[in-house]
Amino acid sequence: MNDLHHEIKQLIIDSLDLEDMTPADIDNTEPLFVDGLGLDSIDALELGLAIKKQYGVTLDASDSDTKRHFACVDNLVSFVKSQQN
Amino acid sequence: MTEPVEGTRMSALEFTLKKWSAWSPGLESRRHWQEWAAGEREPGVEGVPDLPELKPMFRRRLSPLSRMALRVAMDLRPEQGVASVFASRYGEMSRTLELLRTIVSGESVSPTAFGLSVHNAVSGLYTIGSKDRHASTAIAAAESTFMAGVMEAAAWLGSGAQEQVLLVYYDEPLPASYQQFADGREYACAVGMLLSRDGDGPKFRISSAGPRAARTDEPQAITWLRHLLQGTGQFELGLAGTGWHWQRHG
Incomplete structure (x- = not known):
């Protein structure tokens, strides 16, 4: 597992109180x-906010791609990477 | 005391107390509360009740305050569900203060914290968590909050709108920044009653006793619970400048 995958999973756990x-x-x-x-x-709103805060990316709720970016961890990792480049 | 003029007099409200429940850190069973009423036990300050009835994904967002309120509600709710009144003087004041601090610092507020800071948050959590589609409302009425909740619940029964009503009072001490506004001893507690038009249990009759100054040395629900456990036959609680006389039968 690469670092960004691990980091985003930890962000999901922390921001959504998935304590166990x-x-x-x-x-x-x-x-x-x-x-x-x-x-x-x-959770979608909360996670959007956490991603925005941590990676400084811009999310557009009306963008039909946003739903795809949040479908799974792999998609979130690709999205964050694409925004950082 | 002169009798009010016939026709302007507010009729008395009557109900049966089918069940009660209460939770406070350190006062976590009926025996604990009996000992408290006898002056042998004091509430603690920290601790939260278990809520095994609710799924972990649901429980994760609950504050200590809403956990107490839901513990009492789950203790009392009949299987077929029940109309509910949730009464709290301050509600989720700690969450609200945290939101205000976040706004002042210029950061975006948490949607979860915002959604759960509103006064009817616990009412919503109860109806969703227990899949109960009966009517539910939320009340705040300063130092008369508990009495206002009783009045609402008794009115639902008296009007024939409901056969039984769940009333849950819940509060916690004000955050340090608001302590200057505290006007009596504060408790972290939830006190619940299942009120019914008839059936088994102690019966109460509540009638207006004329103008009274507010009494705020402790939450009304705590005073009421002490009277209940000590078996007091008659007592009084205020509601917005009026005293209300409670008479217990059985």
Whole structure:
């Protein structure tokens, strides 16, 4: 697992109070919302804010790509990387 | 005391107390509360109740205050659900203060903290967590908060709107920055009653007793619970400048 994957998983755990979880519990390709990890719409807002704060990226709620970026950890990692380059 | 003129008199409210429950750090069972009422036990300051009925993904967002309120609500709720009144003088004041600090520092506020800082947050958490679609409301009425909750619940029963009503009072000490506004002894506690139009349990009759100054040396719910556990036959609690006489039968 590379560092950014681990970092984003830890960010998910910390920002969403998933106290009983460790980064190893979150699969890179598992859906974050509803099925899979089971996060909800409030978590989506909270996670968006945490990503914005930590990586300084801009998120547009009306952008249809935003939903895709938040689908799983792999997508979030690609998105953050693309914004940093 | 002169009788009010017939026709302007507010009729008395009556209800049966089917069940009660209370939770405070260190006062976590009925026996603890009995000992407290006998002057043999004091509440502690830290600790949160378990809520095994609720899923971990749901529990993770609950503040210590909402955990206390939900513990009492879960203790009392009938399986088929029940209409509910949630009464709190200060509600989620600690969360609110934290949000204000975040805004002042120029940072974005947490959507979760914002959503759960509103006064009806616990009412919403209860109805979602227990999948209860009955009516639910949230009340704050300064030092008369508990009495205002009782009045609301008793009115629902009296009007025929509900057969039984769950009332939960909950509060915690004000954060340090607001301590100058505290006007009596503060408790971290939740006190709940399941009120019913009839059935088994102590029966209470509440009637207006005329103008009274507010009494705020401790939360009303604490005073009420002490009377309940000591078996007091008659006592009084204020509501917005009026005294309300409680009479207990059985």
